[in-house]
Amino acid sequence: MLSKLFKYEIKATGRIFLPLLLALLLFAVINRFTIGPEKFDTPAMISMAIYIIIMVGMFVMTFIMMIQRFHKNLLCDEGYLMHTLPVEPWKHIVSKLFVSMLWMVISGIAALISILIIALKKGDLTKFTEALATFYHQAFELLGASVYLLSFEIIIVLLITLASVILIIYASIAIGHLFNQHKMLASFGAFIALSVFSEIFLKLFNLIPGTAHSSNIHISSVHDLISMQPAIQLMIASGIIFTGLVCAAYFAVTNFIMSKRLNLE
Amino acid sequence: MPWELKSDRPIYTQLIEHIELMIFSGVYPLGSKLPSVRDMAQDAAVNPNTMQRALVKLEEDGLIITHRTSGRSITEDAKMVDMAKTKLAQEQISEFLGKMQLMGFEQTEILTIIDAMVKEMKK
Amino acid sequence: MSTIILECDGLIKKFGSKVAVAGVNLKIERGQIVGLLGPNGSGKSTLLKLANELLTPSSGTILIGGAKPGVETKKIVSYLPEKTYLNDWMRVHQIIEFFSDFYEDFKPEKAYDMLKSLNINPQDRLKTMSKGTKEKVQLILVMSREAELYLLDEPIGGVDPAARDYILKTILSNYNEKATVIISTHLISDIENILDYVVFINQGQVVMTSSVDDIRDEKGKSVDALFREVFKC
Numbered sequence: 133m134l135s136k137l138f139k140y141e142i143k144a145t146g147r148i149f150l151p152l153l154l155a156l157l158l159f160a161v162i163n164r165f166t167i168g169p170e171k172f173d174t175p176a177m178i179s180m181a182i183y184i185i186i187m188v189g190m191f192v193m194t195f196i197m198m199i200q201r202f203h204k205n206l207l208c209d210e211g212y213l214m215h216t217l218p219v220e221p222w223k224h225i226v227s228k229l230f231v232s233m234l235w236m237v238i239s240g241i242a243a244l245i246s247i248l249i250i251a252l253k254k255g256d257l258t259k260f261t262e263a264l265a266t267f268y269h270q271a272f273e274l275l276g277a278s279v280y281l282l283s284f285e286i287i288i289v290l291l292i293t294l295a296s297v298i299l300i301i302y303a304s305i306a307i308g309h310l311f312n313q314h315k316m317l318a319s320f321g322a323f324i325a326l327s328v329f330s331e332i333f334l335k336l337f338n339l340i341p342g343t344a345h346s347s348n349i350h351i352s353s354v355h356d357l358i359s360m361q362p363a364i365q366l367m368i369a370s371g372i373i374f375t376g377l378v379c380a381a382y383f384a385v386t387n388f389i390m391s392k393r394l395n396l397e
Numbered sequence: 398m399p400w401e402l403k404s405d406r407p408i409y410t411q412l413i414e415h416i417e418l419m420i421f422s423g424v425y426p427l428g429s430k431l432p433s434v435r436d437m438a439q440d441a442a443v444n445p446n447t448m449q450r451a452l453v454k455l456e457e458d459g460l461i462i463t464h465r466t467s468g469r470s471i472t473e474d475a476k477m478v479d480m481a482k483t484k485l486a487q488e489q490i491s492e493f494l495g496k497m498q499l500m501g502f503e504q505t506e507i508l509t510i511i512d513a514m515v516k517e518m519k520k
Numbered sequence: 521m522s523t524i525i526l527e528c529d530g531l532i533k534k535f536g537s538k539v540a541v542a543g544v545n546l547k548i549e550r551g552q553i554v555g556l557l558g559p560n561g562s563g564k565s566t567l568l569k570l571a572n573e574l575l576t577p578s579s580g581t582i583l584i585g586g587a588k589p590g591v592e593t594k595k596i597v598s599y600l601p602e603k604t605y606l607n608d609w610m611r612v613h614q615i616i617e618f619f620s621d622f623y624e625d626f627k628p629e630k631a632y633d634m635l636k637s638l639n640i641n642p643q644d645r646l647k648t649m650s651k652g653t654k655e656k657v658q659l660i661l662v663m664s665r666e667a668e669l670y671l672l673d674e675p676i677g678g679v680d681p682a683a684r685d686y687i688l689k690t691i692l693s694n695y696n697e698k699a700t701v702i703i704s705t706h707l708i709s710d711i712e713n714i715l716d717y718v719v720f721i722n723q724g725q726v727v728m729t730s731s732v733d734d735i736r737d738e739k740g741k742s743v744d745a746l747f748r749e750v751f752k753c
Contacts, residue, residue, distance in 0.1 A: 133622070136621050136622060139621075140618065140621075144607070144609065147609065205607070209603050209604065209605045210605055210606075210607050211574075211605075212574070212599075212601045212603060212605035213605045213606060213607070215572075215573070215574055216572050216574070216594055216597075216599050217594065217622045217623075218591045218592070218594040218595040218622065218623070219591065219594075219622070220591055391576075392576050393576075394574060394575065394576075395535070395575065396569075396574055402713060404709065404712065404741075404742035404744065404745070405736065405740060405741050405742050405745070406736055406740075407732075407733040407736040407737050408713060408732065408733060408736070409733055435692075435693075435695065438692060438695075439689065439692050439693055441713075442685075442688065442689065442692065442713055442714065443692075443713045443714060444553050444692070444695075444713070444714050444715060444716050444732075445692070445695050446551070446552070446553075446716050447716065447732075447733065450733070
């Protein structure tokens, strides 16, 4: 069932994103040929402007879609269709979460690729890959195998932070749904309240030794970086755990409201 | 014959009457097979349970027979049908006569009127 | 399998201080076509939503085929809400694929047949359809499932008389002894003939239950006439 929900969620959102992505890449290609050091004429300016508009629009769209898919599809009239499917509510939340994350990541990657398309000059790519390889070798020499762990952790941190941003918004929307009037206002209020609670929870969490950035960690040289490894690892790991807990809390709130406090008009 | 169902009398009694009429007039010949309950219900645009109730009553009265494997059919007993037909006619007539009496007609008057009308119909 | 498909026991639903369902006790058997009849705001829609887990009871229980509303009951319940709830961007055939995907008992052939009878093109986008046509599509989707309990909230309200007849015919032809259809409506005279049983509901409580024939037998009037009497303003 979860995979079916993914399928339809991607279909519903893809019809908006794929054209945007294609348009972005198309204008990146156009801009590659229209700009040069001498050619700052009007067509170039226009195509660059369009490119920037599309880029911004794409990111704005990922944000708007994330909210709209959750609110419109689950808490408005379409909710009658979705909530009578033989599917547990948590699967609805997960499918929308994952697909929102997917489009955000893809948008990021597409943006990067489009920039490379415009800016990359001949030989740049080789220079870049060479520099990357050098960096990698140096890192490996210094940090050993933990370079893999570190990269992995960084990716996890990024993803789980992204998830927590989406989940706090879902939870706020869900809390807003509980109110009969001024639902949007209630959602904003909930967002602020949840953010405050998270901050307080963070302060409490950081009382646990080793979890926070403390003045004990001085990175003034590469040597420090290596010796501080365990401390850094602990900090990152605890960051992941904290964000994970926060995600779980937002998810639980959203799931509870959708299972037990649903009230479609 | 279209099923005309009135709204103030039980549906199943009206169904019984309609089916009896169809048997008496020969639309459902003696011994012929009846459509399924569902088909008959759909045809009459009524609930199958109601149609079933009507058919069960008709079975009790002997006008319809259920065969174990091949559904329902009209009885082949012509005498039985005649008896039922006559009974219905008697019921209708006594209702009619009752009304006529309420209106104040004497029996001989009623017969005269009927005679004249039947002669008109024959023309 | 038990003969009772829907059972309510002391069912209460409150919204804040407002009581929408005020202690309903009800037992509905399989193989029936039941009318849930009552004035606006009597709790009919709330009752149907409770059966679909779109609302949770404040107290009391509601059981579908002996189980509390949940994933398992949703597999055997086919619900037609009063609203248009389909996503606008899909074409008709896409929503049929959607239903096929999520409901094992959905029969696409039936759906396509009914679409054809009502002259609806499967290639059309839902967005471009009139409200009446969308409602027909929704009804077709609901009736194309081989469910054990059909809950129809005002199925004939917004449609023309010819389509109304078609819908009633479809409900009848779908009938099977395992399944029950509960129709919530105000248009009683139109559907009386196909009902087995009626439940009169007012202000969240069951006022009366009876078979249609008993009403006509004992009270000598149609259900519609009785309704007007019972719910006189």
